[in-house]
Amino acid sequence: MNTLTKDHKQETTEVSAQGKEEKTVTRVYSPNVDVLETEEAILFRVEMPGVDQSSVEISIEKDQLILEGKFVSLEETRGQVRLAEYREGNYFRKFTIGKAIHSEKATAKMKNGILELTIPKIEPKKTKIEIQK
Amino acid sequence: MLFRILDPQTKGNQFWRDFDRLNDELTRSILDHQFGSSSNFPPVNVYTKEEEALVTCLLPGLEPDQIEINVKDNLLSIHGRKKAEELAEGTEVHRREIFSGEFHRTLELPFRVDQEHVLAKFTNGILNIHLPRREEDKPKKVSITIG
Numbered sequence: 373m374n375t376l377t378k379d380h381k382q383e384t385t386e387v388s389a390q391g392k393e394e395k396t397v398t399r400v401y402s403p404n405v406d407v408l409e410t411e412e413a414i415l416f417r418v419e420m421p422g423v424d425q426s427s428v429e430i431s432i433e434k435d436q437l438i439l440e441g442k443f444v445s446l447e448e449t450r451g452q453v454r455l456a457e458y459r460e461g462n463y464f465r466k467f468t469i470g471k472a473i474h475s476e477k478a479t480a481k482m483k484n485g486i487l488e489l490t491i492p493k494i495e496p497k498k499t500k501i502e503i504q505k
Numbered sequence: 506m507l508f509r510i511l512d513p514q515t516k517g518n519q520f521w522r523d524f525d526r527l528n529d530e531l532t533r534s535i536l537d538h539q540f541g542s543s544s545n546f547p548p549v550n551v552y553t554k555e556e557e558a559l560v561t562c563l564l565p566g567l568e569p570d571q572i573e574i575n576v577k578d579n580l581l582s583i584h585g586r587k588k589a590e591e592l593a594e595g596t597e598v599h600r601r602e603i604f605s606g607e608f609h610r611t612l613e614l615p616f617r618v619d620q621e622h623v624l625a626k627f628t629n630g631i632l633n634i635h636l637p638r639r640e641e642d643k644p645k646k647v648s649i650t651i652g
Binding site for chain 2: 404405406407408409410411417419420421422423424445450451452453454455456457458484485486
């Protein structure tokens with residue numbers, strides 16, 4: 373069974389207003405993905421619980437698809453931690469698309485922590501060539 | 506990704522696409538091994554305060570009416586079924602990583618819960634359950650006079 377606990381840490385250095393270097397460690401999750409293909413399009417379904425639509429970033433450059441999201445918990449005051457099977461962090465997944473696609477016509481929607489991305493395919497032009505006698 | 510070599514000249518080659526896929530699979534399996542792949546679905550966090558417990562649970566892709574919550578004394582159970590997406594005819598499946606099926610988790614809380622006032626909300630695929638502590642289970646201060 374796949375879960376959302378596959379992660380690694382990412383260290384970033386930021387310079388504060390006072391000119392001091394501050395290191396922050398962010399957990400980076402590799403979210404579970406379903407990839408489907410129909411005659412017309414390639415579909416990606418990505419598990420991103422805790423991510424608001426506004427913090428999802430999708431970029432397609434040539435054949436590279438990058439999916440990112442920031443997972444921020446809505447609960448503020450939590451008290452004593454008794455059990456912690458997941459933590460906040462960022463989601464990141466990268467794919468190489470091996471088909472000709474209309475990246476500018478891609479559509480995405482977010483519902484109940486699942487990102488659904490649809491990228492229409494470019495159908496190869498068929499040209500019938502007559503053989504000369 | 507652990508490593509990545511991409512030559513712009515050969516970027517579109519099937520070989521590099523397969524390499525990318527294998528690289529991704531390898532990275533995920535190494536991370537699984539390193540951090541442990543838990544069979545606990547859904548992942549849960551539990552926090553307690555003097556007056557209540559908060560249980561948060563990752564349930565992406567579910568609708569609130571597909572989740573059943575039961576509380577009895579100090580036991581909380583979360584149950585549901587995540588249906589697999591029905592595929593239209595001719596759909597090709599390249600990857601299937603998202604879990605579907607029945608799940609059931611039971612958690613033991615450190616105090617008995619006031620069942621009448623349990624509050625649950627579901628936002629962005631996260632279930633938050635507020636479980637107030639029963640009045641008789643709340644800690645009481647007893648003043649002892651040393652005489």
